[in-house]
Amino acid sequence: MRPAQSHPHLITLIMCTALSVLALNMFLPSLANIAAEYGVDYAYANLSIAGFLSISAVMQIVIGPLSDRFGRRPVLLVAVSLFTLASVGAALAQDITSFLAFRLLQSVIVVGTVVPRAAVRDMFDTEEAARTLGYVTMAMALAPMLGPMFGGLLDIAFGWRASFWLYTLLGAIVLLMVWGDFGETNARKSVTFMAQMRRYPLLFSSRRFWGYSACIAFSLGGFYCFITGAPMVATAWFDMNSAQVGLGIGIITGGFMVGNFVSARLIRRVPLLTLILSGRISAVLGPSLGLSVFLTGQGGAYLFFASAVLVGFGNGLTIANASTGLMSVRPELAGSAAGLSGALGVAVGAILTTVTGSVVNAENAPFAVLGLILGCSLLALASALYVRWVDQREPLTAAE
Template sequence: MPATRTLAGPAGGRTAVRALPPLVPLAVVTGISPLATDMYIPGLPGMAVDLGTTPAVAQLSLTAFLVAFALGMLVVGPVSDGLGRRRIMVVGTALFVLTSVACALAPDASVLLVARLLQGLAGAAGAVVGRAMVTDVLDGDRRARVIGLLSAINAVAPVVAPLLGGLLLRFGTWRLTFWALAVTGTLLLVLVLTTFPETLPAERRSHGAGVSASLRRMGVLLRMPRFVLYLVTSCVATVGFFAYIATSSFVFQELYGYSESRYTLVFATNASAMIVSTLLFSRLVGRVSEDRLLSVGLLVATAGSAAVLVLALTSAPGGALWAALAVVTGAQGLVITGSATRTQALGHAMPGTAAALSGGLAFGVGGLGTPLAGLLGGTAVAMGTVMLLGLGVGALLQTVVARRVASAG
């Protein structure tokens, strides 16, 4: 259902009404990157054999995508504040289609790595610009609700993607996954061209679209103490979340002896808890402040992380660890959505830049949770330790430091 917003003109008149793109296509565009990240993972072993390379090089294609995705958000967001949203969304979606075809046709690992880098950049356009479009058109509780709904729909992708990838492998090789992404991207491109309006009119765009202008816009937001606090809170909380994503499969399959299908059930259950909490955020916002929901999420996630660590130290059964992780991931839905809505609210004058910083830095810095948990041994204790440190610091920043900054301001 498109949403509209009428703005006051410079002389007190009314400007043209801007419409939000249809919600489901917008959600798919912003969430296409999780599909591109996870859908081909079941085919990694076959990919390594087919391309005549090692498993490590095949896995590097995942790293290439993630790095480009994080950097792409930092580039695309500020540029969209200067050039507008629609043309960047069109170019990004078209590039996603072309790079998906390139991945499907890749004759060797080097071509695949380059194609995955470009695919990550293309995916970043949809992720950043989609959230900026919401901020262009909506404000207050309505903006928070829609961002919450987008987060809930996007949270489905990491759960569904590996299942879809495994299903496609029954009918073809890993290349079929990228053909499926290309077809999906083509359908989205048609929808973008036919149903997505420009949500940032020329008179509201920031001056300049080059590197210096982008850095200037970032500098404006990074000089806002409250924005920086939300940003840092999101980054450190995401460190703990990435530690869970990177380590949980080894913990459950190697330590507890879970089968691949049973671990898939663990991951799906925990992801479902996150979906429920993001939907809950959308229902509660307006009656409960975004800051309070964010604080509750951080405190509950911290408590759940402490439980994970205690259970790991006491060699508790896998089912108990599973339940504690479900609490953490469920609370993460409030954390991710709450931090996104608050950074967008504070950065409403430059929503593309705000989305770039909150998404790009959280994704980039949060990714440190993966090697950190590995350096600590990749065990359940390491996972719990990194989760507790990241989420605990986030809770401290949100519930103590932020209040002091607000009272001092």
């Protein structure tokens, strides 16, 4: 197969993104079995998640500038190759230390959420980039919904190592797709890596960048609060079984997909920031109505999950458009911007997941969860309004 010379097709971008998301969550149903086979506590095996997230956050800060300096294609090829080899290592690991080492090396696949976004911004103008990212981010909706379900079936049928053999197969497929379809998109590479890193202050000093990044981080934060707290609400208040809980949690993902689809259809007719603000209003409206009704003592399961649908829909209108906005502040730093904002999102998500786990209990579950989601949605709305205020005072030109 000849190396690609032309820009990547949409399916290649989607596959890269989907693999990055699946790498985090597909094997989650197997954690207890992994701990049992290696004879360690569940908390120790859970380092395969916590450590993966921690390293992913740090790597996103580095991967972005690397792709700005050396190009999107070589960084993606190296990362997917390492992920595939690490998957083989994890599948064959005979002790927990080796398993965790290979598992943490798998975190290099975070490149799949950073580089495709930067590549889309390289290829298209602002409106078309937002439209394309809307379709790409749908993979971020389907993968969390289907990944754990399929991973659980693999565990039952073949054992937990089957998920890592599937990671190996998927890594090899994506590697071939990148090799044959992902031509270089970065036409403005830096002279040296350090020169690229020294340009980071251009992002640090950009109020637009931080406004868009905070909007994304708190939008995702509401999602993290929901998936962390919803199981407690469902079991303690509505006596739902595990299958019903899984369906309820997946419903916010359905709203996200619809929001992405609507955004992709409207982006050529509706301004970017208008779509973002509409999404934030939807995300505020859902938990506000839900919390108000629960406070009157009339809340139920359908209302609780319907509130989450509006949050997911709002996030669908927001994420791709805000990502395009932050990468448009300094197009020559698109990779760095995608990586830095991604790291911020992971960090905020980790904090809010911890806070939700600490605050939510059987007595206050629906009130606490909806309250936390509402707080995140309001902060994301405030961030979007801040960007609008900056736009009115300082219209964006070729460079901020």
